[in-house]
Amino acid sequence: MTKDLPNTPLLDRVAGPADLRQMPDSDLTALAGELRAELISAVSQTGGHLGSSLGVVELSVALHAVFNTPMDKLIWDVGHQCYPHKILTGRRERIRTLRQKDGLSGFTKRAESAHDPFGAAHSSTSISAALGFAVGRDMGQATGDAIAVIGDGAISAGMAYEALNNAGHEGRRLFVILNDNEMSIAPPVGAMSSYLSRMYANEPLAKMRSLAEGFESAMPAPMREGAKRARQLVSGITASGTLFEELGFDYAGPIDGHDMNQLLPVLRAARARATGPVLIHCCTVKGKGYQPAESSADKYHGVSKFDVETGTQAKAKPGAPSYTSVFGNALADEAARDPDIVAVTAAMPDGTGVSKMAERFPSRVFDVGIAEQHGVTFAAGMAASGLKPFCAIYSTFLQRGYDQVVHDVALQGLPVRFAIDRAGLVGADGATHAGAFDIGYLTSLPGFTVMAAADEAELVHMVATAAAHDVGPIAFRFPRGAGTGVERPGRGEVLPIGKGRMLREGADVAILSFGAHLSECLAAADMLEAEGIGVSVADARFAKPLDGDLVAALARDHRVLLTVEQGAEGGFGSVVMHELARRGAFDRGLAIRNVTLPDRFIEQASPAEMYADAGMTALDICETARNALSGGGQVVPLSLAK
Numbered sequence: 001m002t003k004d005l006p007n008t009p010l011l012d013r014v015a016g017p018a019d020l021r022q023m024p025d026s027d028l029t030a031l032a033g034e035l036r037a038e039l040i041s042a043v044s045q046t047g048g049h050l051g052s053s054l055g056v057v058e059l060s061v062a063l064h065a066v067f068n069t070p071m072d073k074l075i076w077d078v079g080h081q082c083y084p085h086k087i088l089t090g091r092r093e094r095i096r097t098l099r100q101k102d103g104l105s106g107f108t109k110r111a112e113s114a115h116d117p118f119g120a121a122h123s124s125t126s127i128s129a130a131l132g133f134a135v136g137r138d139m140g141q142a143t144g145d146a147i148a149v150i151g152d153g154a155i156s157a158g159m160a161y162e163a164l165n166n167a168g169h170e171g172r173r174l175f176v177i178l179n180d181n182e183m184s185i186a187p188p189v190g191a192m193s194s195y196l197s198r199m200y201a202n203e204p205l206a207k208m209r210s211l212a213e214g215f216e217s218a219m220p221a222p223m224r225e226g227a228k229r230a231r232q233l234v235s236g237i238t239a240s241g242t243l244f245e246e247l248g249f250d251y252a253g254p255i256d257g258h259d260m261n262q263l264l265p266v267l268r269a270a271r272a273r274a275t276g277p278v279l280i281h282c283c284t285v286k287g288k289g290y291q292p293a294e295s296s297a298d299k300y301h302g303v304s305k306f307d308v309e310t311g312t313q314a315k316a317k318p319g320a321p322s323y324t325s326v327f328g329n330a331l332a333d334e335a336a337r338d339p340d341i342v343a344v345t346a347a348m349p350d351g352t353g354v355s356k357m358a359e360r361f362p363s364r365v366f367d368v369g370i371a372e373q374h375g376v377t378f379a380a381g382m383a384a385s386g387l388k389p390f391c392a393i394y395s396t397f398l399q400r401g402y403d404q405v406v407h408d409v410a411l412q413g414l415p416v417r418f419a420i421d422r423a424g425l426v427g428a429d430g431a432t433h434a435g436a437f438d439i440g441y442l443t444s445l446p447g448f449t450v451m452a453a454a455d456e457a458e459l460v461h462m463v464a465t466a467a468a469h470d471v472g473p474i475a476f477r478f479p480r481g482a483g484t485g486v487e488r489p490g491r492g493e494v495l496p497i498g499k500g501r502m503l504r505e506g507a508d509v510a511i512l513s514f515g516a517h518l519s520e521c522l523a524a525a526d527m528l529e530a531e532g533i534g535v536s537v538a539d540a541r542f543a544k545p546l547d548g549d550l551v552a553a554l555a556r557d558h559r560v561l562l563t564v565e566q567g568a569e570g571g572f573g574s575v576v577m578h579e580l581a582r583r584g585a586f587d588r589g590l591a592i593r594n595v596t597l598p599d600r601f602i603e604q605a606s607p608a609e610m611y612a613d614a615g616m617t618a619l620d621i622c623e624t625a626r627n628a629l630s631g632g633g634q635v636v637p638l639s640l641a642k
């Protein structure tokens with residue numbers, strides 16, 4: 001790994017964005033080159049979202065040279081491309097702490113800097129937030145212009161359309177910079193994506209319309225003629241201009257998002273003349289300026305540490321297969337046995353593993369783009385038609401489609417299968433990506449079956465169980481990263497619904513685990529047994545329907561009952577508490593503790609750090625058991641919030 005710091009004389013003079021506004025334009029292009037070198041050097045040591053950040057180096061310099069943050073509010077959609085912005089806004093010294101415990105967040109974050117006016121990480125929120133700031137300005141709040149930078153993937157989500165529609169209706173001065181690199185995480189899908197590509201293909205130069213006079217006069221001469229010519233071309237695409245103009249925006253573009261000689265005059269003209277919402281369409285290249293990224297299929301969207309010279313990424317230690325790959329292969333195998341099985345992903349075929357099914361059955365896997373709301377109801381429609389849809393969405397992103405889970409799936413009792421990956425703590429992506437709430441938000445729904453895989457073998461069984469479960473919605477959750485290395489069955493068995501399993505028996509403490517933390521629970525049992533404390537360990541497998549008889553027996557036969565889950569309070573432990581209360585278990589002085597994720601999140605911690613920080617290691621579980629044993633009969637639902 002090369003650790004050489006790049007030579008950055010111009011960047012060294014940038015303490016904050018105000019310094020950019022003092023620089024001659026001729027220096028800004030050179031500055032962008034230095035910024036790109038610094039970015040590559042830093043991310044080679046931290047890992048992270050390199051491709052998207054490389055694509056907005058020039059745009060970040062130009063935006064900070066023209067607008068005046070933090071008075072002007074610059075809002076990055078998703079925020080994964082914000083590393084150049086962070087370097088330019090006084091965080092260069094900390095950029096090598098990116099995505100680490102107590103380090104810089106990998107996304108924009110209000111608490112981190114005044115130059116981050118709005119946090120992000122879930123996509124397609126920037127235009128809504130920018131419109132909020134614009135209204136604040138117009139109603140006298142101390143805020144300047146609002147600028148949303150949104151990618152071609154993020155703008156394809158319904159929420160972005162809602163915001164464009166409302167902003168066009170409001171007619172307030174607002175800037176939307178469409179960062180169109182013709183990539184999402186995977187190649188983009190959807191009609192919006194092909195629409196944008198058509199414009200890009202037909203439009204070598206900027207096209208100006210209602211801002212034409214102003215902009216063209218502000219443009220360098222060679223472009224002026226082209227802009228006039230381009231205008232005729234674009235107006236041919238639709239009757240009266242672009243989709244964005246139909247929504248009430250002035251449209252400028254498409255322009256080359258890496259050419260400072262286009263970016264600066266267009267942004268300055270827009271800033272000088274805009275009286276309403278303006279959309280500036282910038283065409284960029286994801287991974288721009290770093291050959292290993294540009295030539296990679298995924299444009300180095302998310303990378304581990306890498307060697308700058310070769311682009312070779314540090315390999316994860318060889319070990320157990322990831323839960324994701326186990327799920328993807330198990331799903332493909334089930335699909336081979338049942339032609340009614342289909343799969344839905346929201347722009348994350350590789351991240352969710354459904355790409356493994358797509359390799360074998362491409363016509364039965366549907367990538368709906370960044371559109372979780374649509375994806376859930378689309379799956380509900382397929383279930384209603386008689387198909388067996390597996391809706392594969394990360395826990396945190398399923399939150400985006402929750403009303404559809406309730407309204408279109410649960411209340412209609414439709415047999416949609418939810419494959420919930422990244423359930424629990426996720427590490428470097430931090431709080432916005434933690435899969436903390438799905439147990440609570442699903443177990444409260446009528447007719448839902450909710451499972452959690454204790455290891456990869458259990459995951460294979462749960463895929464088979466979900467495939468066979470046709471009487472209502474069913475969900476199974478599993479964590480990010482590698483499995484335990486347990487031997488996997490050749491074919492999954494259909495599990496008895498609502499039944500848990502005993503793994504060991506002991507007289508004093510019962511540990512009831514739900515999900516992939518079972519390994520920690522078994523390790524804790526070994527430690528406690530060494531102290532002469534008898535420990536039973538059970539795997540609940542189901543949070544709904546709960547195995548009430550198992551839970552009651554554990555409560556009856558032990559002095560302490562611990563529940564352990566990779567989820568926030570209000571999930572599995574609460575379901576158990578309700579069941580025990582219903583059965584009158586508490587009047588025997590049972591001490592019960594719920595080991596859950598703390599209510600503050602683990603920012604950018606490594607897997608080892610995050611469970612230590614969360615108080616969920618085997619040692620923590622032991623401590624909780626000893627505390628409960630010594631504390632005798634209080635009934636205290638103890639979350640390990642510190």
Ligand SMILES: Cc1ncc(C[n+]2csc(CCOP(=O)(O)OP(=O)(O)O)c2C)c(N)n1
Nearest residue numbers: 052121122123151152153154183184185347
């Ligand atoms: C609601 C939601 N769903 C999915 C994701 C995962 N995700 C992060 S970035 C991304 C692609 C964004 O594409 P685009 O907006 O074009 O940005 P680019 O990476 O091309 O710069 C996706 C799907 C997310 N952050 N939020």
Ligand SMILES: CC(=O)[C@@H](O)[C@H](O)COP(=O)(O)O
Nearest residue numbers: 078080121302351422429480
């Ligand atoms: C920015 C974003 O939301 C995605 O890139 C996310 O970081 C992917 O998470 P995984 O790395 O767990 O697939």
Ligand SMILES: [Mg+2]
Nearest residue numbers: 151152153183
């Ligand atoms: Mg993109």
